[in-house]
Amino acid sequence: MKKYNTLISLAVIVAYTAVSAATVFSKPKAMSETENRELAQAPSFSLEALLNGNFTDEFEAYTTDQFKWRDAAISLRANCEYLLGKKGNNGVHFAKDGYLIARPEKCNEENLEKNLNGIIALADTELVNVCTAVVPTAFETLKDKLPSHSYDSRVADVNSYINQKLGDTGVSVCDFTDVLQQHKDDYIYYRTDHHMTSEGCYYLYSKLGEALGYEPYPIEDFSREELSDEFKGTSWSKAAVTFAKKDTIEKFVLPGSTDQTLEYPLEGIELDSIYDESFLETKDKYSTFLGGNHALTVIKSNCDSDRKLAVIKDSYAHAVAPFLANHFESVHLVDLRYYNEDLLRYLDDNDITDVLVLYNAETFNTDTSLPKLEENTYNSSVFDPPAFGFLDVTEPVTDDYFADAVIFGDSIAAGFIYAATIPGIFVSKASTNTVNIHTEKIGDRTLVESLLSQEASKYYIELGINEVSYRPPEEYKENMRNLISMIREKNPSGIIYLQSLMPIAYSTELETSISKAKIDAYNEILVALAEEENCYYLNVNGYLAEENGYLQEGVASDGIHFGVPYYRKWEDYLRVHAVQDKRRGKTVTVAKPYAGGGEINLDSFAQEMVDCVLFEDELSPVTESAAARMFNLSDGEVLNGVVYAGSGGKADEFAAFEVQSPEKAEEIADKMRARIESRKQDFENYIPEEMPKLNNPVVVVDGNLVVMCVSADGEAAKVVISHY
């Protein structure tokens, strides 16, 4: 052997030199098709790059990327790894039945939370219905095919985290786990790609029907057409083994749905088919569906629906969208990785009412673009709001507008409790000011705590008359600013209205230390504050006052607390001074305590009461829902009723209800006494002169009739009651 070694050495040197020369002088390629990426190119030389090491690093990357037999080398290595007993290559498992299944990242709760917060923020705008659908990848669904000991619950963890996190919110979740388990033996995932086949996507579509509200067509209705049987997907490239089986791509077409067209609005491109079959000639055959990833893709279809759907998605949705297009006039697919416009504006402009968030579990777990949704909702000018500060007359709003509005304030605001015809959340108490709202309690919460605990999107504040006589305007301003910032902290997107202090009668100015001048000073402060703090100032004062700026004499017994007619005027003012909110808002639930029926003519009773009893205030009838608020009545609790109330300045009021049984009448009587007790608390330190009336109320139960009267003329009331 030894004698040949010199020859062999020579041969080795010659052969090695030749191979090296072939490598060094081979022509560099721009792209690697198997790896689907650009290859490194020869770096340009500079002294600086040499000294900081960039040149040599880039040169080494270049030589490795451009190695002449690179593709063969990668396959050789993959096969060696397989022979070494490895369970996969480059993060893709060698699974049974020719499947190559990518191993996903572990469940990343921190990232998931950020992504879900984006979705929740979108749902919280209440502009659209949001459904979240995160598809388990093959790693979960086809776990039986994985190599031994490879499975863990990482994908299932992602899905259960999503279910748990969204469970308490208004976002609906579509869980595919069961439907995919049922069909796991069908060809629902590509063997060599991480996507789902059209058949798999059919099952996603059939399940989504429940959440999106359509009746899916049965699978037999679709005609199936094979597009390619030469598909080698991403897992094929990554695993790189030579023994994998190619995939078949099909499309499912519903007869008659051929008029679906495709548009990339941001690129100004329109196509007349949702399948771009030119991709079938390339390696990237999956892009045949919708032509691959685009920031915005719109499918328009000829189906007879006027619903429009937006899909926030990754590429998993591309093969699902053709199915969805059978049920929506248009389907708008948004890829947040590339879409940087204002999405809310887009949804609004296109009248989209339903949003589907459709991702595969792996992308959803690792993607970092969903939090854009949260920024969107902060930046978006959904409301198209007028300038802050003094609010001029606006388009009228319906009463629904006030369903999630808090009416907050002192005794004047408290008048709304019985005087309101608008729905609303009434948080107010007599004798309050900007300081004691933090200590005065309703039940076991302070006024402010109660205010902040309400689920509301609009805040009407009316406060200041109890302090205007002595508190310097600047101090009042800072107290109000503090209140605003507390509301902002709780609900950053809430609309805050600062209502003016209401006018007083001229006679009151003479008798008390409250004056028009002081009220005007406070109101000026409120205008300035509204501008500074991005709130709206409502000049109700200007609407209720006479031309001279004072309240008409006689409409308020004390010159301050006006009666029901003025609340009607106030409401009218609010209806045409409201910032439009395009949110769907809450469904209005107006309390309806009167079940109807009954034999007693309560209207004539009321008339007799007003005529015969000496009330110190002008009483007016209150609405059914106001009565429910005042006496804490539940729906249908009484057959019929009548309630008359005055202004906040006097305790006078009366109520009568007809009920089904004497027992029920006693219950209602208790509610009346509770009302009187709470009124006592209001008046005790506020207008103590009214206390005798409250200490001597008339509460009478007579069979099915129950009557309450608070007045200084209890005897007369008893007489009237005895007539019924």
Add this chain to the structure above:
Amino acid sequence: MVFSSIVFLFYFLSAVMLLYYILPAKCRNTVLLVASLLFYAWGEPKYVFLMIFSALLNYSCGLLLGKTNRKKWILVLNIIINIGLLVYFKYTNFLVSCVTNIIGREALTLDIVLPIGISFYTFQALSYTVDVYWGKTAVQKSFVSFALYLSLFPQLIAGPIVRYNDVARQLVTRKSTGTGFMEGVTRFCAGLCKKVIIANNVGKLWSSISVYDFTGLSLANAWLGIICFSLQLYFDFSWYSDMAIGLGKMFGFDFLENFNYPYISKSITEFWNRWHMSLSSWFKEYIYIPLGGNRKGKARTYLNLLIVWMLTGLWHGASWNFVLWGLYYAVLLMVEKAFLKDALKKIGPFAHLYTMFLVIIGWALFSIEDLTGVIDYIKAMFNFGYLGFGEQDFLYNLTSYAGVLILAIVLSTGVPKKLYDKYIPEKLTFVKYIFAFIGFVICVAYITNDTFNPFLYFRF
């Protein structure tokens, strides 16, 4: 430039090989020197001047030592400069942090980059000047030859630490034979396989376990991880020696062996006679024996051992865990020297278990740089309350790497080589060449694909 890269294999090595054998024999040292400097400059374009400075310094010290009477002063000065540079580049930040710790100030980190291979070439330079001082070797008059000794690219970065004395003659004349060349080629290919197929593969598992939270690590995973690290370290480091020896042979050099199947040792003493032999013998020759070795009584012997092993620990890296690791071996070696050595001979295979157990614990100290991490890791290795052998995670790790682990363990025992030597007659050497060729092709395939190509020994 690492050996396991396309640039080295197909650009650098083939060009050097071609020039080396095409040009006249007298140019060979120059070709190798230029190649070595280029090789070094590729990774350290600035510090190549430091290395040239070191070559000039030690070359002139050698000349001076041959001429002057004040040899001692020259040598002391030489040692101070050599060690001074090493300390400055390698230990400044460590020393600063020790000092700031003591005086209770906030630690500051200086921007000092460790020049590759400085630990190795400094020790090589010292072996020359000290040997010249002792008169063990003649002064090298040719700067090219001396600079080549210091910078020879096969062992420049990670050893072995070639003593000047061992290659002095080869620097002047060396014979290139076909047999030697082919031995070099096969050795080179074998080394490449060790690195690319085994070390990188087990290293992957170690690097995935080493980022776990150690306080929640199961006993099973802890042992699997550290066994991987032990194998990775052995294959990675011995690979470098194989490559150096193989490349050396291809250019006519004969370097001494550096590893001799350390994991079959039956005592710690034996382990250190088989692991990184060039380093152990350097410390023995230039520190232990000059300190008096074992000739000055028991107490001095133990003190000398302690000093040598503290320094050995520190040589491996500027951080406390390496000092601890050195002390650990000092204690083990003392105990063995004192009484355990004889006992170990009587317990047969258990001695092997004992050795591997302690070596693996040693690697735990070695592998994790922060001390709390070391403690947590070792705790996990003995946390019998959390075995974790049945856990999916462990089974996945184990079964994924079982093939590579078995291969690595079998190879580290030296049994395949013994079988080969026994059953394949010398006539059939070409079998070896075929294996080498297949191995080379597979390695190139791995190198092309594998972005995971870290080299553990760069920090020395």
